[in-house]
Amino acid sequence: MSTALLTDLVIFVLSLWVGFEVISKVPATLHTPLMSAANSIHGIVLVGAMLIAATTNSWIGYVIAFLAAVFASANVVGGYVVTGRMLKMFRRRPTPAATPAQPAAARDGQSS
Amino acid sequence: MSGFSFASQLIYVLAASCFVLGLHLMNNPASARRGNQFSTAGMAIAIATTLALIAHAGVITATGWTVMLVGALIGGGVGLYAARTVQMTAMPQLVSMFNAVGGGAAALVAIHDYIRVASAVVGPAESMTITTLLDVIIGSVTFSGSIIAAGKLQGVITSAPVTFPGARVVNLVLAAFGLAAAGYVLSTPSLAGLWIVVVASLVFGVLMVMPIGGADMPVVISLLNAFTGTAVAMAGFVIGNWALIIAGALVGASGGILTKLMADAMNRSIGNIIVGGFGTGDTAAAVVVAGGADVKAISADDAAIQLAYAGKVIIVPGYGLAAAQAQHEVAELADVLESHGVDVSYAIHPVAGRMPGHMNVLLAEANVPYPQLKEMDDVNPEFARTDVALVIGANDVTNPAARRPGTAISGMPILDVDQAKSIIVIKRSMGHGYAGIDNELYTNPKTSMYFADAKTALSELTSAVKTLVG
Numbered sequence: 001m002s003t004a005l006l007t008d009l010v011i012f013v014l015s016l017w018v019g020f021e022v023i024s025k026v027p028a029t030l031h032t033p034l035m036s037a038a039n040s041i042h043g044i045v046l047v048g049a050m051l052i053a054a055t056t057n058s059w060i061g062y063v064i065a066f067l068a069a070v071f072a073s074a075n076v077v078g079g080y081v082v083t084g085r086m087l088k089m090f091r092r093r094p095t096p097a098a099t100p101a102q103p104a105a106a107r108d109g110q111s112s
Numbered sequence: 113m114s115g116f117s118f119a120s121q122l123i124y125v126l127a128a129s130c131f132v133l134g135l136h137l138m139n140n141p142a143s144a145r146r147g148n149q150f151s152t153a154g155m156a157i158a159i160a161t162t163l164a165l166i167a168h169a170g171v172i173t174a175t176g177w178t179v180m181l182v183g184a185l186i187g188g189g190v191g192l193y194a195a196r197t198v199q200m201t202a203m204p205q206l207v208s209m210f211n212a213v214g215g216g217a218a219a220l221v222a223i224h225d226y227i228r229v230a231s232a233v234v235g236p237a238e239s240m241t242i243t244t245l246l247d248v249i250i251g252s253v254t255f256s257g258s259i260i261a262a263g264k265l266q267g268v269i270t271s272a273p274v275t276f277p278g279a280r281v282v283n284l285v286l287a288a289f290g291l292a293a294a295g296y297v298l299s300t301p302s303l304a305g306l307w308i309v310v311v312a313s314l315v316f317g318v319l320m321v322m323p324i325g326g327a328d329m330p331v332v333i334s335l336l337n338a339f340t341g342t343a344v345a346m347a348g349f350v351i352g353n354w355a356l357i358i359a360g361a362l363v364g365a366s367g368g369i370l371t372k373l374m375a376d377a378m379n380r381s382i383g384n385i386i387v388g389g390f391g392t393g394d395t396a397a398a399v400v401v402a403g404g405a406d407v408k409a410i411s412a413d414d415a416a417i418q419l420a421y422a423g424k425v426i427i428v429p430g431y432g433l434a435a436a437q438a439q440h441e442v443a444e445l446a447d448v449l450e451s452h453g454v455d456v457s458y459a460i461h462p463v464a465g466r467m468p469g470h471m472n473v474l475l476a477e478a479n480v481p482y483p484q485l486k487e488m489d490d491v492n493p494e495f496a497r498t499d500v501a502l503v504i505g506a507n508d509v510t511n512p513a514a515r516r517p518g519t520a521i522s523g524m525p526i527l528d529v530d531q532a533k534s535i536i537v538i539k540r541s542m543g544h545g546y547a548g549i550d551n552e553l554y555t556n557p558k559t560s561m562y563f564a565d566a567k568t569a570l571s572e573l574t575s576a577v578k579t580l581v582g
Contacts, residue, residue: 074190075213
Protein backbone atom coordinates (compact mmCIF):
# COMPACT_ATOMS: atom_id res chain seq x y z
CA MET A 1 0.00 0.00 0.00
CA SER A 2 1.48 3.32 -1.04
CA THR A 3 1.83 6.28 1.33
CA ALA A 4 -0.43 8.37 -0.90
CA LEU A 5 -3.24 5.83 -0.71
CA LEU A 6 -2.81 5.56 3.05
CA THR A 7 -3.01 9.35 3.46
CA ASP A 8 -6.12 9.46 1.28
CA LEU A 9 -7.71 6.70 3.33
CA VAL A 10 -7.00 8.50 6.62
CA ILE A 11 -8.52 11.69 5.25
CA PHE A 12 -11.57 9.78 4.03
CA VAL A 13 -12.22 8.04 7.34
CA LEU A 14 -11.70 11.15 9.46
CA SER A 15 -13.97 13.17 7.15
CA LEU A 16 -16.68 10.52 7.54
CA TRP A 17 -16.51 10.98 11.31
CA VAL A 18 -16.60 14.75 11.04
CA GLY A 19 -19.60 14.36 8.75
CA PHE A 20 -21.44 12.11 11.22
CA GLU A 21 -20.73 14.54 14.07
CA VAL A 22 -21.80 17.67 12.23
CA ILE A 23 -24.80 16.26 10.40
CA SER A 24 -26.35 14.46 13.35
CA LYS A 25 -26.97 17.91 14.84
CA VAL A 26 -29.09 19.11 11.92
CA PRO A 27 -32.79 19.27 12.96
CA ALA A 28 -35.37 17.21 11.05
CA THR A 29 -37.00 20.45 9.85
CA LEU A 30 -33.94 21.10 7.67
CA HIS A 31 -33.42 17.59 6.32
CA THR A 32 -34.53 18.42 2.78
CA PRO A 33 -32.28 21.50 2.47
CA LEU A 34 -29.52 19.42 4.11
CA MET A 35 -29.77 16.78 1.45
CA SER A 36 -29.86 19.40 -1.25
CA ALA A 37 -26.82 21.12 0.30
CA ALA A 38 -25.02 17.78 0.39
CA ASN A 39 -26.01 17.46 -3.26
CA SER A 40 -24.34 20.71 -4.18
CA ILE A 41 -21.24 19.72 -2.19
CA HIS A 42 -20.77 16.53 -4.18
CA GLY A 43 -20.79 18.79 -7.21
CA ILE A 44 -17.08 19.19 -6.30
CA VAL A 45 -16.67 16.33 -8.77
CA LEU A 46 -16.61 19.20 -11.30
CA VAL A 47 -12.95 19.60 -10.30
CA GLY A 48 -12.38 16.06 -11.53
CA ALA A 49 -14.21 16.79 -14.78
CA MET A 50 -12.06 19.89 -15.35
CA LEU A 51 -8.86 17.94 -14.77
CA ILE A 52 -9.91 15.38 -17.39
CA ALA A 53 -10.43 18.12 -19.93
CA ALA A 54 -7.01 19.51 -19.00
CA THR A 55 -5.07 16.28 -19.48
CA THR A 56 -6.77 14.47 -22.33
CA ASN A 57 -6.04 14.69 -26.05
CA SER A 58 -8.13 11.85 -27.44
CA TRP A 59 -11.67 12.17 -28.81
CA ILE A 60 -13.05 9.73 -26.24
CA GLY A 61 -11.40 11.78 -23.51
CA TYR A 62 -13.07 14.91 -24.81
CA VAL A 63 -16.47 13.20 -24.94
CA ILE A 64 -16.08 11.98 -21.37
CA ALA A 65 -14.82 15.37 -20.17
CA PHE A 66 -17.74 17.11 -21.86
CA LEU A 67 -20.37 14.81 -20.33
CA ALA A 68 -18.73 14.99 -16.91
CA ALA A 69 -18.56 18.80 -17.11
CA VAL A 70 -22.27 19.04 -18.05
CA PHE A 71 -23.32 16.66 -15.26
CA ALA A 72 -21.14 18.17 -12.55
CA SER A 73 -21.89 21.80 -13.30
CA ALA A 74 -25.65 21.11 -13.37
CA ASN A 75 -25.09 19.52 -9.99
CA VAL A 76 -23.15 22.47 -8.54
CA VAL A 77 -25.24 25.35 -9.86
CA GLY A 78 -28.63 23.68 -9.41
CA GLY A 79 -27.78 22.37 -5.97
CA TYR A 80 -26.72 25.72 -4.52
CA VAL A 81 -29.53 27.71 -6.09
CA VAL A 82 -32.28 25.35 -4.98
CA THR A 83 -30.86 25.06 -1.46
CA GLY A 84 -30.80 28.83 -1.18
CA ARG A 85 -34.36 29.01 -2.49
CA MET A 86 -35.57 26.56 0.13
CA LEU A 87 -33.71 28.10 3.05
CA LYS A 88 -35.16 31.52 2.21
CA MET A 89 -38.61 30.12 2.97
CA PHE A 90 -37.76 29.13 6.52
CA ARG A 91 -38.52 32.04 8.80
CA ARG A 92 -39.80 32.86 12.22
CA ARG A 93 -43.00 34.80 12.64
CA PRO A 94 -42.11 38.13 10.97
CA THR A 95 -43.27 40.76 13.48
CA PRO A 96 -44.80 39.21 16.59
CA ALA A 97 -48.15 40.82 17.40
CA ALA A 98 -47.29 43.91 15.35
CA THR A 99 -50.15 43.40 12.92
CA PRO A 100 -52.48 41.01 14.73
CA ALA A 101 -55.40 41.99 12.55
CA GLN A 102 -53.84 40.84 9.29
CA PRO A 103 -51.20 38.23 10.05
CA ALA A 104 -51.70 36.56 6.68
CA ALA A 105 -51.14 39.77 4.76
CA ALA A 106 -48.05 40.59 6.78
CA ARG A 107 -46.54 37.21 5.98
CA ASP A 108 -47.40 37.40 2.32
CA GLY A 109 -45.52 40.66 2.19
CA GLN A 110 -42.36 38.84 3.23
CA SER A 111 -42.70 36.00 0.83
CA SER A 112 -41.78 37.81 -2.38
CA MET B 113 5.45 18.23 -5.18
CA SER B 114 6.03 21.67 -6.60
CA GLY B 115 5.30 24.77 -4.58
CA PHE B 116 2.34 25.55 -6.77
CA SER B 117 0.60 22.23 -6.39
CA PHE B 118 1.45 22.21 -2.67
CA ALA B 119 -0.31 25.55 -2.28
CA SER B 120 -3.25 24.37 -4.33
CA GLN B 121 -3.76 21.30 -2.11
CA LEU B 122 -3.83 23.64 0.89
CA ILE B 123 -6.46 25.79 -0.78
CA TYR B 124 -8.51 22.66 -1.53
CA VAL B 125 -8.43 21.88 2.20
CA LEU B 126 -9.64 25.43 2.87
CA ALA B 127 -12.53 24.84 0.45
CA ALA B 128 -13.35 21.58 2.21
CA SER B 129 -13.35 23.42 5.55
CA CYS B 130 -15.97 25.77 4.12
CA PHE B 131 -18.13 22.72 3.34
CA VAL B 132 -17.81 21.46 6.93
CA LEU B 133 -18.61 24.91 8.33
CA GLY B 134 -21.54 25.24 5.93
CA LEU B 135 -23.01 21.94 7.07
CA HIS B 136 -22.39 22.88 10.70
CA LEU B 137 -24.36 26.12 10.32
CA MET B 138 -27.33 24.07 9.15
CA ASN B 139 -27.95 22.98 12.73
CA ASN B 140 -30.38 25.89 13.05
CA PRO B 141 -32.83 27.36 10.51
CA ALA B 142 -31.67 30.85 11.50
CA SER B 143 -28.04 30.27 10.47
CA ALA B 144 -28.65 27.79 7.64
CA ARG B 145 -28.62 30.40 4.87
CA ARG B 146 -25.23 31.60 5.98
CA GLY B 147 -24.14 27.96 5.90
CA ASN B 148 -25.17 27.65 2.27
CA GLN B 149 -23.22 30.82 1.46
CA PHE B 150 -20.08 29.44 3.12
CA SER B 151 -20.47 26.24 1.18
CA THR B 152 -20.92 28.15 -2.09
CA ALA B 153 -17.80 30.17 -1.35
CA GLY B 154 -15.86 26.94 -0.74
CA MET B 155 -16.99 25.63 -4.11
CA ALA B 156 -15.99 28.85 -5.87
CA ILE B 157 -12.55 28.67 -4.24
CA ALA B 158 -12.09 25.05 -5.33
CA ILE B 159 -13.09 25.78 -8.92
CA ALA B 160 -10.91 28.89 -9.15
CA THR B 161 -7.95 26.93 -7.77
CA THR B 162 -8.49 24.20 -10.35
CA LEU B 163 -8.59 26.76 -13.16
CA ALA B 164 -5.32 28.26 -11.89
CA LEU B 165 -3.73 24.81 -11.69
CA ILE B 166 -4.79 23.96 -15.23
CA ALA B 167 -3.57 27.26 -16.65
CA HIS B 168 -0.29 26.91 -14.75
CA ALA B 169 0.33 23.35 -15.96
CA GLY B 170 -0.28 24.54 -19.52
CA VAL B 171 -0.87 21.12 -21.09
CA ILE B 172 -4.53 21.74 -21.84
CA THR B 173 -5.42 21.95 -25.52
CA ALA B 174 -7.74 24.52 -27.07
CA THR B 175 -10.28 21.73 -27.56
CA GLY B 176 -9.89 20.94 -23.86
CA TRP B 177 -10.80 24.49 -22.88
CA THR B 178 -13.77 24.53 -25.27
CA VAL B 179 -15.10 21.19 -24.05
CA MET B 180 -14.77 22.27 -20.42
CA LEU B 181 -16.32 25.71 -20.76
CA VAL B 182 -19.14 24.76 -23.13
CA GLY B 183 -19.97 21.76 -20.97
CA ALA B 184 -20.00 23.88 -17.82
CA LEU B 185 -22.19 26.52 -19.46
CA ILE B 186 -24.74 23.99 -20.70
CA GLY B 187 -24.81 22.07 -17.42
CA GLY B 188 -24.90 25.22 -15.31
CA GLY B 189 -27.74 26.62 -17.42
CA VAL B 190 -29.80 23.46 -17.12
CA GLY B 191 -29.13 23.29 -13.37
CA LEU B 192 -30.04 26.93 -12.86
CA TYR B 193 -33.26 26.59 -14.83
CA ALA B 194 -34.29 23.44 -12.95
CA ALA B 195 -33.48 24.97 -9.56
CA ARG B 196 -35.38 28.18 -10.28
CA THR B 197 -38.52 26.59 -11.70
CA VAL B 198 -38.96 23.41 -9.65
CA GLN B 199 -42.11 23.12 -7.54
CA MET B 200 -41.45 22.30 -3.90
CA THR B 201 -43.60 19.19 -4.26
CA ALA B 202 -41.19 18.03 -6.98
CA MET B 203 -38.10 18.54 -4.83
CA PRO B 204 -37.48 14.78 -4.33
CA GLN B 205 -37.27 14.29 -8.11
CA LEU B 206 -34.79 17.14 -8.49
CA VAL B 207 -32.59 15.91 -5.65
CA SER B 208 -32.70 12.48 -7.23
CA MET B 209 -31.59 13.90 -10.59
CA PHE B 210 -28.71 15.74 -8.90
CA ASN B 211 -27.72 12.43 -7.31
CA ALA B 212 -27.81 10.88 -10.76
CA VAL B 213 -25.58 13.47 -12.44
CA GLY B 214 -23.19 13.59 -9.49
CA GLY B 215 -22.80 9.82 -9.51
CA GLY B 216 -22.56 9.79 -13.29
CA ALA B 217 -19.82 12.44 -13.33
CA ALA B 218 -17.88 10.53 -10.66
CA ALA B 219 -18.11 7.33 -12.71
CA LEU B 220 -16.93 9.18 -15.83
CA VAL B 221 -13.88 10.52 -13.97
CA ALA B 222 -12.89 6.96 -13.07
CA ILE B 223 -13.62 5.59 -16.55
CA HIS B 224 -11.43 8.23 -18.11
CA ASP B 225 -8.64 7.59 -15.67
CA TYR B 226 -8.78 3.87 -16.38
CA ILE B 227 -8.61 4.44 -20.12
CA ARG B 228 -5.65 6.79 -19.68
CA VAL B 229 -3.67 4.44 -17.46
CA ALA B 230 -4.62 1.24 -19.30
CA SER B 231 -3.48 2.68 -22.61
CA ALA B 232 -0.07 3.46 -21.11
CA VAL B 233 2.62 0.79 -21.57
CA VAL B 234 2.67 -0.17 -17.90
CA GLY B 235 -0.54 -1.59 -16.41
CA PRO B 236 -2.37 0.34 -13.69
CA ALA B 237 -1.17 0.01 -10.13
CA GLU B 238 -3.45 -2.39 -8.31
CA SER B 239 -4.33 -0.20 -5.33
CA MET B 240 -5.40 2.49 -7.72
CA THR B 241 -7.52 0.17 -9.82
CA ILE B 242 -9.56 -0.91 -6.77
CA THR B 243 -10.71 2.64 -6.06
CA THR B 244 -11.25 3.21 -9.79
CA LEU B 245 -13.50 0.16 -9.99
CA LEU B 246 -15.39 1.10 -6.82
CA ASP B 247 -15.97 4.54 -8.32
CA VAL B 248 -17.22 3.09 -11.60
CA ILE B 249 -19.53 0.59 -9.90
CA ILE B 250 -21.03 2.90 -7.25
CA GLY B 251 -21.27 5.84 -9.64
CA SER B 252 -23.04 3.81 -12.35
CA VAL B 253 -25.48 2.16 -9.93
CA THR B 254 -26.31 5.62 -8.53
CA PHE B 255 -26.74 7.10 -12.00
CA SER B 256 -29.30 4.61 -13.31
CA GLY B 257 -30.92 4.00 -9.91
CA SER B 258 -31.48 7.71 -9.30
CA ILE B 259 -32.99 8.23 -12.73
CA ILE B 260 -35.48 5.41 -12.04
CA ALA B 261 -36.22 6.90 -8.60
CA ALA B 262 -36.85 10.32 -10.16
CA GLY B 263 -39.08 8.72 -12.79
CA LYS B 264 -41.12 6.98 -10.11
CA LEU B 265 -41.46 10.19 -8.08
CA GLN B 266 -42.51 12.13 -11.17
CA GLY B 267 -45.03 9.43 -12.06
CA VAL B 268 -43.37 8.65 -15.41
CA ILE B 269 -42.68 5.16 -14.08
CA THR B 270 -45.31 3.49 -11.90
CA SER B 271 -44.66 4.19 -8.23
CA ALA B 272 -45.96 0.74 -7.35
CA PRO B 273 -43.28 -1.87 -6.69
CA VAL B 274 -42.35 -3.52 -9.99
CA THR B 275 -41.15 -7.03 -9.52
CA PHE B 276 -41.16 -10.25 -11.54
CA PRO B 277 -40.71 -13.93 -10.72
CA GLY B 278 -37.08 -14.75 -10.11
CA ALA B 279 -36.08 -11.09 -9.81
CA ARG B 280 -33.83 -11.86 -6.90
CA VAL B 281 -32.04 -14.61 -8.83
CA VAL B 282 -31.51 -12.26 -11.78
CA ASN B 283 -30.07 -9.65 -9.40
CA LEU B 284 -27.71 -12.14 -7.83
CA VAL B 285 -26.52 -13.46 -11.19
CA LEU B 286 -26.00 -9.93 -12.45
CA ALA B 287 -24.07 -8.92 -9.33
CA ALA B 288 -21.89 -12.03 -9.56
CA PHE B 289 -21.27 -11.38 -13.25
CA GLY B 290 -20.36 -7.76 -12.63
CA LEU B 291 -18.02 -8.64 -9.79
CA ALA B 292 -16.35 -11.35 -11.89
CA ALA B 293 -15.75 -8.79 -14.63
CA ALA B 294 -14.40 -6.38 -12.02
CA GLY B 295 -12.07 -9.07 -10.70
CA TYR B 296 -10.82 -9.77 -14.22
CA VAL B 297 -10.23 -6.07 -14.88
CA LEU B 298 -8.25 -5.87 -11.65
CA SER B 299 -5.81 -8.59 -12.71
CA THR B 300 -5.62 -7.77 -16.43
CA PRO B 301 -6.14 -4.24 -17.69
CA SER B 302 -8.96 -4.56 -20.20
CA LEU B 303 -11.15 -1.82 -21.59
CA ALA B 304 -13.80 -4.28 -22.75
CA GLY B 305 -13.92 -5.66 -19.22
CA LEU B 306 -14.42 -2.17 -17.82
CA TRP B 307 -17.37 -1.51 -20.15
CA ILE B 308 -18.94 -4.79 -19.01
CA VAL B 309 -18.63 -3.59 -15.40
CA VAL B 310 -20.25 -0.27 -16.36
CA VAL B 311 -23.21 -1.91 -18.15
CA ALA B 312 -23.75 -4.49 -15.39
CA SER B 313 -23.75 -1.70 -12.77
CA LEU B 314 -26.21 0.40 -14.76
CA VAL B 315 -28.62 -2.52 -15.13
CA PHE B 316 -28.21 -3.37 -11.46
CA GLY B 317 -29.15 0.19 -10.48
CA VAL B 318 -32.39 -0.09 -12.47
CA LEU B 319 -33.27 -3.47 -10.99
CA MET B 320 -32.46 -2.22 -7.50
CA VAL B 321 -34.94 0.68 -7.54
CA MET B 322 -37.78 -0.77 -9.66
CA PRO B 323 -39.24 -3.00 -6.91
CA ILE B 324 -39.38 -0.15 -4.36
CA GLY B 325 -42.76 1.47 -3.68
CA GLY B 326 -43.65 5.16 -3.48
CA ALA B 327 -43.79 5.61 0.28
CA ASP B 328 -40.35 4.00 0.68
CA MET B 329 -38.79 6.73 -1.46
CA PRO B 330 -37.39 8.74 1.49
CA VAL B 331 -35.11 5.80 2.27
CA VAL B 332 -34.10 5.22 -1.33
CA ILE B 333 -33.23 8.85 -2.03
CA SER B 334 -31.15 9.03 1.14
CA LEU B 335 -29.36 5.82 0.25
CA LEU B 336 -28.61 6.98 -3.30
CA ASN B 337 -27.37 10.28 -1.83
CA ALA B 338 -24.92 8.32 0.34
CA PHE B 339 -23.85 6.34 -2.74
CA THR B 340 -23.17 9.52 -4.70
CA GLY B 341 -21.03 10.88 -1.88
CA THR B 342 -19.04 7.67 -1.75
CA ALA B 343 -18.57 7.65 -5.51
CA VAL B 344 -17.27 11.23 -5.43
CA ALA B 345 -14.88 10.34 -2.59
CA MET B 346 -13.61 7.41 -4.71
CA ALA B 347 -13.12 9.81 -7.62
CA GLY B 348 -10.97 11.82 -5.19
CA PHE B 349 -8.83 8.73 -4.57
CA VAL B 350 -8.52 8.16 -8.31
CA ILE B 351 -7.30 11.64 -9.17
CA GLY B 352 -5.54 12.19 -5.82
CA ASN B 353 -7.56 15.22 -4.78
CA TRP B 354 -8.34 15.84 -1.11
CA ALA B 355 -11.25 18.21 -1.75
CA LEU B 356 -13.16 15.43 -3.50
CA ILE B 357 -12.33 12.90 -0.79
CA ILE B 358 -13.45 15.16 2.05
CA ALA B 359 -16.57 16.46 0.29
CA GLY B 360 -17.54 12.95 -0.81
CA ALA B 361 -17.10 11.58 2.72
CA LEU B 362 -19.27 14.40 4.14
CA VAL B 363 -22.06 13.62 1.69
CA GLY B 364 -21.68 9.90 2.33
CA ALA B 365 -22.06 10.53 6.07
CA SER B 366 -25.07 12.77 5.51
CA GLY B 367 -26.81 10.26 3.26
CA GLY B 368 -25.98 7.45 5.67
CA ILE B 369 -27.47 9.24 8.66
CA LEU B 370 -30.63 10.15 6.78
CA THR B 371 -31.02 6.60 5.46
CA LYS B 372 -30.82 5.26 9.01
CA LEU B 373 -33.27 7.86 10.36
CA MET B 374 -35.81 7.14 7.61
CA ALA B 375 -35.56 3.36 7.95
CA ASP B 376 -35.96 3.68 11.74
CA ALA B 377 -39.00 5.90 11.28
CA MET B 378 -40.63 3.08 9.31
CA ASN B 379 -39.24 0.40 11.59
CA ARG B 380 -37.92 -1.49 8.58
CA SER B 381 -34.42 -2.59 7.76
CA ILE B 382 -32.73 -1.13 4.70
CA GLY B 383 -32.43 -4.64 3.26
CA ASN B 384 -36.17 -5.18 3.67
CA ILE B 385 -36.92 -1.97 1.79
CA ILE B 386 -34.53 -2.77 -1.05
CA VAL B 387 -36.09 -6.21 -1.50
CA GLY B 388 -39.38 -4.33 -1.80
CA GLY B 389 -42.86 -5.53 -2.59
CA PHE B 390 -44.37 -3.99 0.56
CA GLY B 391 -48.01 -3.08 0.05
CA THR B 392 -48.95 -1.74 -3.36
CA GLY B 393 -48.16 1.92 -2.98
CA ASP B 394 -50.93 4.50 -2.89
CA THR B 395 -53.94 2.22 -2.82
CA ALA B 396 -56.45 4.13 -4.93
CA ALA B 397 -59.33 3.95 -2.46
CA ALA B 398 -60.22 0.28 -2.71
CA VAL B 399 -63.23 1.63 -0.85
CA VAL B 400 -63.73 -0.53 2.17
CA VAL B 401 -67.17 0.73 3.16
CA ALA B 402 -67.20 -1.93 5.84
CA GLY B 403 -66.62 -0.49 9.27
CA GLY B 404 -68.70 2.47 8.18
CA ALA B 405 -71.00 1.68 11.07
CA ASP B 406 -68.27 2.34 13.62
CA VAL B 407 -67.03 5.63 12.25
CA LYS B 408 -68.55 8.96 13.09
CA ALA B 409 -68.83 11.46 10.25
CA ILE B 410 -68.74 15.19 10.91
CA SER B 411 -69.83 18.27 8.98
CA ALA B 412 -67.70 21.33 8.30
CA ASP B 413 -69.70 23.45 10.74
CA ASP B 414 -69.36 21.01 13.62
CA ALA B 415 -65.65 20.58 12.95
CA ALA B 416 -65.26 24.36 12.84
CA ILE B 417 -66.96 24.71 16.23
CA GLN B 418 -64.58 22.18 17.76
CA LEU B 419 -61.55 23.94 16.30
CA ALA B 420 -62.63 27.50 17.05
CA TYR B 421 -63.32 26.81 20.72
CA ALA B 422 -60.23 24.70 21.32
CA GLY B 423 -57.32 26.01 23.37
CA LYS B 424 -54.71 23.90 21.63
CA VAL B 425 -54.81 22.34 18.17
CA ILE B 426 -52.17 20.11 16.60
CA ILE B 427 -52.30 19.62 12.85
CA VAL B 428 -50.95 16.29 11.57
CA PRO B 429 -50.12 16.61 7.87
CA GLY B 430 -49.24 13.64 5.68
CA TYR B 431 -48.32 13.09 2.05
CA GLY B 432 -52.03 13.29 1.14
CA LEU B 433 -51.90 16.99 2.02
CA ALA B 434 -49.08 17.59 -0.43
CA ALA B 435 -50.73 15.40 -3.07
CA ALA B 436 -53.85 17.58 -2.80
CA GLN B 437 -51.65 20.74 -2.97
CA ALA B 438 -53.45 21.99 0.15
CA GLN B 439 -50.45 23.45 2.05
CA HIS B 440 -51.64 27.03 1.61
CA GLU B 441 -55.18 26.18 2.70
CA VAL B 442 -53.95 24.54 5.89
CA ALA B 443 -51.72 27.52 6.67
CA GLU B 444 -54.69 29.84 6.16
CA LEU B 445 -56.84 27.82 8.55
CA ALA B 446 -54.05 27.89 11.13
CA ASP B 447 -53.76 31.66 10.72
CA VAL B 448 -57.47 32.21 11.33
CA LEU B 449 -57.39 29.96 14.40
CA GLU B 450 -54.31 31.69 15.78
CA SER B 451 -55.74 35.16 15.37
CA HIS B 452 -58.65 33.82 17.42
CA GLY B 453 -56.22 32.87 20.19
CA VAL B 454 -55.91 29.13 19.50
CA ASP B 455 -52.45 27.62 20.03
CA VAL B 456 -51.64 25.86 16.75
CA SER B 457 -48.67 23.66 15.93
CA TYR B 458 -47.84 20.95 13.40
CA ALA B 459 -46.74 17.40 14.21
CA ILE B 460 -44.41 16.15 11.50
CA HIS B 461 -43.59 12.47 11.23
CA PRO B 462 -40.11 11.85 9.76
CA VAL B 463 -41.54 10.05 6.73
CA ALA B 464 -44.38 12.47 5.99
CA GLY B 465 -43.57 13.29 2.38
CA ARG B 466 -41.35 11.71 -0.24
CA MET B 467 -37.94 12.67 1.13
CA PRO B 468 -36.52 13.49 4.57
CA GLY B 469 -37.95 16.79 5.81
CA HIS B 470 -40.12 17.23 2.71
CA MET B 471 -43.27 18.21 4.64
CA ASN B 472 -41.38 20.95 6.50
CA VAL B 473 -40.30 22.56 3.24
CA LEU B 474 -43.84 22.37 1.86
CA LEU B 475 -45.23 24.08 4.95
CA ALA B 476 -42.42 26.63 5.03
CA GLU B 477 -43.34 27.51 1.46
CA ALA B 478 -46.91 28.14 2.66
CA ASN B 479 -45.43 30.67 5.13
CA VAL B 480 -45.80 28.51 8.22
CA PRO B 481 -43.17 29.81 10.68
CA TYR B 482 -40.67 27.04 11.47
CA PRO B 483 -41.04 27.22 15.29
CA GLN B 484 -44.55 25.75 14.77
CA LEU B 485 -43.16 22.65 13.04
CA LYS B 486 -42.59 20.05 15.75
CA GLU B 487 -40.65 16.81 15.46
CA MET B 488 -42.27 13.56 16.50
CA ASP B 489 -40.42 13.07 19.79
CA ASP B 490 -41.03 16.65 20.89
CA VAL B 491 -44.70 16.74 20.01
CA ASN B 492 -45.87 13.33 21.22
CA PRO B 493 -46.08 14.32 24.92
CA GLU B 494 -48.17 17.33 23.89
CA PHE B 495 -51.08 15.35 22.43
CA ALA B 496 -52.51 14.57 25.90
CA ARG B 497 -52.88 18.34 26.47
CA THR B 498 -54.37 18.91 23.03
CA ASP B 499 -58.06 19.65 22.52
CA VAL B 500 -58.23 18.82 18.83
CA ALA B 501 -55.82 16.87 16.65
CA LEU B 502 -56.56 17.57 12.99
CA VAL B 503 -55.22 14.76 10.77
CA ILE B 504 -54.93 15.61 7.07
CA GLY B 505 -53.72 13.03 4.59
CA ALA B 506 -51.73 11.04 7.14
CA ASN B 507 -52.66 7.44 7.74
CA ASP B 508 -50.27 4.70 8.86
CA VAL B 509 -48.18 7.07 11.00
CA THR B 510 -51.24 7.71 13.22
CA ASN B 511 -52.40 4.09 13.56
CA PRO B 512 -52.32 2.92 17.19
CA ALA B 513 -52.07 -0.67 15.91
CA ALA B 514 -48.33 -0.01 15.60
CA ARG B 515 -48.05 -0.21 19.40
CA ARG B 516 -48.96 -3.88 19.64
CA PRO B 517 -47.26 -6.80 17.95
CA GLY B 518 -48.62 -8.78 15.05
CA THR B 519 -49.60 -6.06 12.55
CA ALA B 520 -47.88 -4.94 9.37
CA ILE B 521 -46.69 -1.76 11.08
CA SER B 522 -45.90 -3.11 14.56
CA GLY B 523 -43.03 -1.28 16.19
CA MET B 524 -43.14 1.66 13.79
CA PRO B 525 -42.87 4.92 15.74
CA ILE B 526 -46.17 6.79 15.42
CA LEU B 527 -47.62 10.14 16.38
CA ASP B 528 -49.74 9.69 19.52
CA VAL B 529 -52.76 11.33 17.92
CA ASP B 530 -55.18 9.07 19.83
CA GLN B 531 -54.09 10.74 23.09
CA ALA B 532 -55.73 14.02 22.09
CA LYS B 533 -59.09 14.92 23.67
CA SER B 534 -60.76 14.78 20.27
CA ILE B 535 -59.60 13.97 16.77
CA ILE B 536 -60.80 15.13 13.38
CA VAL B 537 -59.60 13.23 10.33
CA ILE B 538 -59.94 14.74 6.87
CA LYS B 539 -59.94 11.95 4.33
CA ARG B 540 -61.60 11.17 1.03
CA SER B 541 -62.69 7.65 1.91
CA MET B 542 -61.94 4.81 4.27
CA GLY B 543 -59.18 3.62 1.91
CA HIS B 544 -56.01 2.11 3.30
CA GLY B 545 -52.58 3.65 3.65
CA TYR B 546 -49.32 2.24 2.29
CA ALA B 547 -49.27 -0.65 4.77
CA GLY B 548 -52.70 -1.77 3.55
CA ILE B 549 -54.31 -2.21 6.95
CA ASP B 550 -57.29 -0.65 8.78
CA ASN B 551 -56.49 2.42 10.85
CA GLU B 552 -57.83 1.89 14.35
CA LEU B 553 -57.75 5.61 14.97
CA TYR B 554 -60.78 6.03 12.69
CA THR B 555 -62.98 3.82 14.85
CA ASN B 556 -61.88 5.47 18.09
CA PRO B 557 -64.97 7.01 19.81
CA LYS B 558 -63.08 10.33 20.11
CA THR B 559 -62.55 10.48 16.34
CA SER B 560 -64.78 12.23 13.83
CA MET B 561 -64.26 11.66 10.12
CA TYR B 562 -64.64 14.52 7.68
CA PHE B 563 -64.96 12.85 4.28
CA ALA B 564 -63.73 15.28 1.63
CA ASP B 565 -60.78 16.21 -0.52
CA ALA B 566 -58.16 17.95 1.66
CA LYS B 567 -58.17 21.20 -0.27
CA THR B 568 -61.97 21.61 -0.36
CA ALA B 569 -62.32 20.49 3.25
CA LEU B 570 -59.77 23.02 4.49
CA SER B 571 -61.30 25.97 2.62
CA GLU B 572 -64.74 24.98 3.92
CA LEU B 573 -63.38 24.71 7.45
CA THR B 574 -61.65 28.07 7.19
CA SER B 575 -64.77 29.89 6.04
CA ALA B 576 -66.88 28.09 8.67
CA VAL B 577 -64.43 29.17 11.40
CA LYS B 578 -64.43 32.73 10.03
CA THR B 579 -68.23 32.91 10.21
CA LEU B 580 -68.11 31.62 13.78
CA VAL B 581 -65.51 33.99 15.15
CA GLY B 582 -65.86 36.85 12.70
